Amino acid sequence: MTRRILLTCGEPAGIGPELAPLAMASGVDFVWIGDPRHLPADTPYHLIADPGDPVPPGHLPVLRHEFAAPNRPGQPDPANAQGVIQVIARAVDLIRQGQADAMTTLPINKQALKQGADFAFPGHTEYLAHLAGDVPVAMMLASTSVTPPCRVVPATIHIPLADVPAALTDERLESAIRITHDALIRDFGIASPRLAIAGLNPHAGEHGVMGHEETDRIAPLLTRLRAEGLDLTGPLPADTMFHAPARKNYDAAICAYHDQALIPIKTLDFAGGVNVTLGLPFIRTSPDHGTAFDIAGRGLADPASTIAALRMARDMAATRP
Ligand SMILES: NC(=O)C1=CN([C@@H]2O[C@H](COP(=O)(O)OP(=O)(O)OC[C@H]3O[C@@H](n4cnc5c(N)ncnc54)[C@H](O)[C@@H]3O)[C@@H](O)[C@H]2O)C=CC1
Numbered sequence: 060m061t062r063r064i065l066l067t068c069g070e071p072a073g074i075g076p077e078l079a080p081l082a083m084a085s086g087v088d089f090v091w092i093g094d095p096r097h098l099p100a101d102t103p104y105h106l107i108a109d110p111g112d113p114v115p116p117g118h119l120p121v122l123r124h125e126f127a128a129p130n131r132p133g134q135p136d137p138a139n140a141q142g143v144i145q146v147i148a149r150a151v152d153l154i155r156q157g158q159a160d161a162m163t164t165l166p167i168n169k170q171a172l173k174q175g176a177d178f179a180f181p182g183h184t185e186y187l188a189h190l191a192g193d194v195p196v197a198m199m200l201a202s203t204s205v206t207p208p209c210r211v212v213p214a215t216i217h218i219p220l221a222d223v224p225a226a227l228t229d230e231r232l233e234s235a236i237r238i239t240h241d242a243l244i245r246d247f248g249i250a251s252p253r254l255a256i257a258g259l260n261p262h263a264g265e266h267g268v269m270g271h272e273e274t275d276r277i278a279p280l281l282t283r284l285r286a287e288g289l290d291l292t293g294p295l296p297a298d299t300m301f302h303a304p305a306r307k308n309y310d311a312a313i314c315a316y317h318d319q320a321l322i323p324i325k326t327l328d329f330a331g332g333v334n335v336t337l338g339l340p341f342i343r344t345s346p347d348h349g350t351a352f353d354i355a356g357r358g359l360a361d362p363a364s365t366i367a368a369l370r371m372a373r374d375m376a377a378t379r380p
């Protein structure tokens with residue numbers, strides 16, 4: 060089996076097309092799936108029919124996926140939305156057929172997909188979970204260039220903040236904890252994972268003075284799971300759990316909601332952060348950033364996070380049977 064990683068094109072109007080050739084600096088054996096018309100004009104690329112086909116040195120291997128329209132950097136064309144979605148599904152199919160080992164996704168623009176194709180999912184994470192058979196998943200963002208590492212998992216993902224307290228059920232929190240625990244063992248080589256669980260409210264509720272979710276729900280859940288042997292700390296005040304000395308005490312933080320998790324990692328390691336979907340039957344990583352329409356097509360995009368994502372996918376693939 061060749062060790063091939065599929066790099067999906069993402070939103071053509073974003074920085075994805077310019078990141079693909081830059082990502083060849085990763086040294087990872089990857090194939091880009093997309094419409095070569097969307098690549099920067101000077102990109103040396105080679106069309107292939109199958110992920111394992113040979114490619115001349117210095118050329119970007121391309122599995123062509125024809126889109127409806129050319130790209131205009133910064134201006135998504137609704138006609139291209141279906142193509143963006145199809146490329147993600149095609150990558151999953153190729154992995155299922157055994158033609159590739161993992162996928163790294165370049166960013167999609169959620170608004171563009173909603174407007175252009177009435178996309179029913181708020182992100183890759185939820186779409187991939189659906190394609191995998193509606194399996195429970197967790198979204199981890201993992202640093203690659205800070206010590207101690209920062210790994211965060213929001214238990215609720217792409218939902219309005221107002222909906223978080225009701226959505227943060229025992230089932231959802233327990234699922235995030237178990238999926239993260241298992242993934243740290245399988246994919247990160249951590250034999251006995253230590254998880255820190257953030258509270259929802261300021262000061263983790265301060266014993267009921269600033270909210271009751273911690274005392275009424277989160278703490279009893281953690282007590283039950285600790286009885287099984289899981290190494291869990293918390294509920295912790297979220298504002299004091301991400302500085303370096305605090306991060307020494309755990310391997311991943313389970314957070315209540317999206318920004319509680321993503322603000323610390325994107326502040327600490329925007330360039331090296333990698334998004335990994337945990338719980339899927341296949342490997343998916345992604346850069347931590349989005350489509351960056353404000354700089355698209357201007358030669359300003361930093362490929363560091365995409366390179367880190369490709370390397371993480373390759374390394375995870377190497378350890379799986
Ligand atoms: N995995 C994915 O598909 C993701 C998609 N998104 C989507 O991207 C869109 C835009 O999201 P924003 O919140 O504006 O975040 P963004 O990450 O696209 O941009 C935030 C800021 O960071 C800069 N930036 C981002 N990546 C950069 C890079 N590689 N090099 C240099 N500068 C970079 C941008 O220019 C902008 O100033 C939204 O539709 C969002 O949903 C956001 C995150 C992940």
Ligand SMILES: NCC(=O)COP(=O)(O)O
Pocket residue numbers: 167181182183184185321334345
């Ligand atoms: N902010 C992170 C994010 O939006 C990731 O979304 P996706 O990987 O589910 O597409």
